[in-house]
Amino acid sequence: MKDVDTQVNLEEKTIDLSPPRPVPATTHAPIFIAxxxxxxxxxxxxxxxPQQSSSNSKLAARVVALEQKLAAFEQKSKTLDNTTQNLKSKVFNLELRDLPHNIDQ
Structure with a gap:
């Protein structure tokens, strides 16, 4: 009994195994049958x-045409970007070639 704080109290638990007690008939709830x-x-x-009207088919044709134009524009834009990058690279190389000449002056 040195360590009273660390001791665990065990409670005795019992289970009632006797048969259930009958319930008086007056306390039963009414039974409903469904x-x-x-x-x-x-x-x-x-x-x-619904059938497609002529305006829907015209609109669809215009959308397809616009999508094709957009794809062509994006391709042209990429080509121009590549051309611009190539030109920048060439200008930079030319400036590097002139650098020793500019240093001597």
Whole structure:
């Protein structure tokens, strides 16, 4: 009993294994019986898909044309960017060649 703080108290637990006691009939809740009857639901067929009007097809054609123009523009832009980079590189190389001449002066 030196370490009273570290001791654990065990409680005795018992389990009642006796049969359940009958409950008086007056305390029973009323019993409800539910019945179901099968029902059949007939669904109407789906309506046909709407037909494309001429304005929708014209709009779709314009969108396709614009997408093609955008793709061509992006390709041209990449080509111009590459050309600009090449020109910058050439100018830089020319400036490096002139550098010793500028230092001598």
């Amino acid at each position: 019945t179901t009857t099968p029902t059949t639901t007939t669904l109407k067929p789906l309506p046909p898909p």
